[in-house]
Amino acid sequence: MKYQWRITKYNPLFRNEKGHYLLDEWTCPSEIGKIINGNLFTLEEYLFIEHAYVETIIEFLNEKRQYSLRLIQTSNRSISHEDKTSILYDNEFGMINIKEDLIVNINEIRLICKMILRNFADCQLYSKDNFFVHFGWDYYMYIGSNQKSLTAIEFAKKSGLYVEELSSPYYFEEKDTTRLVQWSEVGVEIPLVIGDEEIVNVPLEEYRKIFGLSEEHPVFGYFEITENYRDYFQLFLNHKMDFTKYEYGLWAGN
Template identity: 50%
Template sequence: MSHEIKYQWRITKYNPDFRDENGHYTRVEDWTSPYDIGKTFNGQAFTFEQYLRVESAYINTILMFIKESKVKSLRVIWLENHKSKVQRKWQFLYEDEFQHIQLEEDMVINLEDVPTICKMILRELIYCQLLVKDQLFIHFGWDYYMYIGTNYQSTVAIDLAINNGLYVESFQSPYYLSQEEIIRVIQWGLIGDNVIAGEEELKKIPLKEYQNILNLSYEHPVTGMFKLNTQHKDFFQRFLSHKMDFSTYEYYLWCND
């Protein structure tokens, strides 16, 4: 990311009064996932209706930040699909409209699809980040954490979040990485085996070259994981001591801090 996003916030349902000196949230009895629906917290059963109220607060907050940022579309990065992992007992979290959303890495999405996509993320059916390069990002973390960055003070969006029971803290997203912070590694394992057999770090490859070989837009920061195929072999082999063998191994490019 070539320019710093001016304002960044952590937006959650968690009251910062319950954080310790290290910023850790200390209230153990609190739900952190839609899959906590039906469990008991502080002597009260956590219901689907209660969940929906909080989910709506998050999504409405996102929409207001987008409106104040004046962007017209968003790009999907770091896409992971978890829909196939949903057990039958949680099928009530899956809505018919979800099947009409077909996302791809680096895809540009219309604003009208943002509520549905964010709902799928919050329900852990997919994972992705949304951004407009150097203008806006929306990041989701574990345990119902959300981070938003824009170049506007976004006072209306912040007030909306607070009025809907959320807490807004000035906070740099842990997912907001400069190119200098990103470590890119080639990992490989035997075909059909989930165990990593080896890895090598890549160095001194310009961002534009990654974008070109992976067929990504100039907006994509090349973070996340990418499965490689034989078309990528000649490019990456130049930077590896390991001799790539796609008949034996599966290869992935992993990019994170």
């Protein structure tokens, strides 16, 4: 992506030469109600900053006239009963079905970004060669675009955020991508990868067909391999696939 920014609540003046942030600040909404650097971190303070993040994303989209994005690298996280008791839970969160390859509009983007920032969802927002939004740990946000977006940058600054020209650590292209077939034991409460093999020279169109993805999906992330496709993937593996013992998936990243 031609232009990329790190947009956060963290003032870069307080970073050392290695880029480490030196002040003690809140990094997660779960800290609401705690004393941080001698001050009570309140819900109101949190919501003010969250609003700045979300509306900055919308300003970038509006300036670019980009009114929808695709969800990729989604997790299977579901809203639990405990989640619904949180002061940060909004009933609207239960009205949207976050799933891989889903195209979402501006209003849905607002809602999904709130869910991500409040740790109720995990995904990236993407438009091929045009735009992305990445969220990292500790309330870091990265935006990429194929245009400069000077108006949106000014909006972010006026909203109390800091904009730095910096590449997203979560951004990579097809040339940087590694794809592995991974396997873990069946029936384990917390599955751990116990083996993997890299596979190469498979056209993206084949992956999209197998996993039911759109032509625009970059095939980044994790995808379950069902037994229906054992014969196809076995062609690329030395490992003898055994679905009675193992669960299989394709992992694609860098």
